[in-house]
Each structure stands twice: as structure tokens, then as C-alpha cells.
Amino acid sequence: MKVARNTPQQLILSDTPWFFGILFALNTLIFAALGLLLTWAGGSAFWYGLSMIIFGGAMGLWSFHLLVRRVQVIFDRTKGTLVIRQKSIFGYAAIEHALSDLSNAEVETILNKPAWLFASRHRPVLLLDKGMSAGRHPIIQAFSTGTCAERITGTVNDWLAARGGDPGTRSA
Structure with missing residues (x-):
């Protein structure tokens, strides 16, 4: 402050809180990117990738909302x-x-x-x-x-x- x-x-x-904002944004993007890679791989990895996108993105946004406040x-x-x-x-x-x-x-x-x-x-x-x-x-x-x-x-x-x-x- x-x-x-x-x-x-x-x-x-x-x-x-710039540090935490950047940290949670990168965390969310990494989970979404890994999830996209897994969904593009196809097969059984598709469902793992989709769950990473949904849950990883949701947890990242939720953490960002709770902990990053101006x-x-x-x-x-x-x-x-x-x-x-x-x-x-x-x-x-x-x-x-x-x-x-x-x-x-x-x-x-x-x-x-x-x-x-x-x-x-x-x-x-x-x-x-x-x-x-x-x-x-x-x-x-x-x-x-x-x-x-x-x-x-x-x-x-x-x-x-x-x-x-x-x-x-x-x-x-």
C-alpha cells in the first residue's frame, strides 16, 4: 500500500497488487494452454484437457477475484x-x-x-x-x-x- x-x-x-495479479493470470493461462494442448491431442487426453481448461481456468479466475483487489x-x-x-x-x-x-x-x-x-x-x-x-x-x-x-x-x-x-x- x-x-x-x-x-x-x-x-x-x-x-x-500487481504481483499477485500477474501470478494468478499466468497460472490461469498455463492451465488453459496445457488443457488446449491435451484436447488437441485427442483420444482419452481430450477429457483431461477439457477438465484442465474448465477447472484450472475456473480456479484461476476465482483466486484472481478473491485475492486481487485494487x-x-x-x-x-x-x-x-x-x-x-x-x-x-x-x-x-x-x-x-x-x-x-x-x-x-x-x-x-x-x-x-x-x-x-x-x-x-x-x-x-x-x-x-x-x-x-x-x-x-x-x-x-x-x-x-x-x-x-x-x-x-x-x-x-x-x-x-x-x-x-x-x-x-x-x-x-
């Missing part, structure tokens, strides 16, 4: 809104909240077992303390290793603090 714009009036965060989060002081947009190959969704409902951002962590073998994974989460959508709202669904989540939450909290006061307090 990266910061696309950071001005006093607007903060835009953007995430486009996410854009827009914090806008002029409109007083927080918009979370998600786009996949099968649809588009936008969720809008009042910016005044947002208290701060936090890092959500999951610990893997055994901890000595696997690193902990993190994701940035927005905390809405008022309104109908009060609760924790992940900015992105996937957890990742590294410092990206800390960097994004720091950027959001700094931007919120610039409106006056701490991220957890409101100016009247």
Missing part, C-alpha cells in the same frame, strides 16, 4: 468523508463514512505458530468510534510482513492529528 496523495485537505492511500482509501476534509473503494474483476464497491466518526488507525497483528519459524503478519485498521459503522475496519484484507502497516497507520494518524489535537480526540 502506498500514499498516493497527502495534502492538508486530502489523504489518498492506494493498493494495487483498494483506494480517500480521507477528504473538504467533504468530511472517508471512502473505501474496492475493485475486482467482477465488481466495484465503495463504502463511505463520515470523517468525524474516525478516531484513529491501528495495526492489527496475527501471530503465527511457531513464532520462531514464521514472522507475524500485520494490516492497517481504521477505528470508527461513532455512527452506524462503529468498529474496526481493515484498510486492506490481506495481512503482510514488514513495516507497511506501521507506516500507513502512522501516515493516517499524522494526517488526522493535523486537523487539531490527537488522533483520538476531536476538536469541536
Whole structure:
């Protein structure tokens, strides 16, 4: 996830998972190509090829739809809104909240077992303390290793603090 714009009036965060998009697209194309080769071979290989095309292509598209989503989060002081947009190959969704409902951002962590073998994974989460959508709202669904989540939450909290006061307090 990266910061696309950071001005006093607007903060835009953007995430486009290019690596996974290319990975799942190539996976789907390889299964379809191998399936086509088997169907052209004829005989009993025809049915194997056809099943590779159908199941391999369907699993590739399903994986692509679930795991490859472009996410854009827009914090806008002029409109007083927080918009979370998600786009996949099968649809588009936008969720809008009042910016005044947002208290701060936090890092959500999951610990893997055994901890000595696997690193902990993190994701940035927005905390809405008022309104109908009060609760924790992940900015992105996937957890990742590294410092990206800390960097994004720091950027959001700094931007919120610039409106006056701490991220957890409101100016009247």
C-alpha cells in the first residue's frame, strides 16, 4: 500500500497488487494452454484437457477475484468523508463514512505458530468510534510482513492529528 496523495485537505492511500495479479493470470493461462494442448491431442487426453481448461481456468479466475483487489482509501476534509473503494474483476464497491466518526488507525497483528519459524503478519485498521459503522475496519484484507502497516497507520494518524489535537480526540 502506498500514499498516493497527502495534502492538508486530502489523504489518498492506494493498493494495487500487481504481483499477485500477474501470478494468478499466468497460472490461469498455463492451465488453459496445457488443457488446449491435451484436447488437441485427442483420444482419452481430450477429457483431461477439457477438465484442465474448465477447472484450472475456473480456479484461476476465482483466486484472481478473491485475492486481487485494487483498494483506494480517500480521507477528504473538504467533504468530511472517508471512502473505501474496492475493485475486482467482477465488481466495484465503495463504502463511505463520515470523517468525524474516525478516531484513529491501528495495526492489527496475527501471530503465527511457531513464532520462531514464521514472522507475524500485520494490516492497517481504521477505528470508527461513532455512527452506524462503529468498529474496526481493515484498510486492506490481506495481512503482510514488514513495516507497511506501521507506516500507513502512522501516515493516517499524522494526517488526522493535523486537523487539531490527537488522533483520538476531536476538536469541536
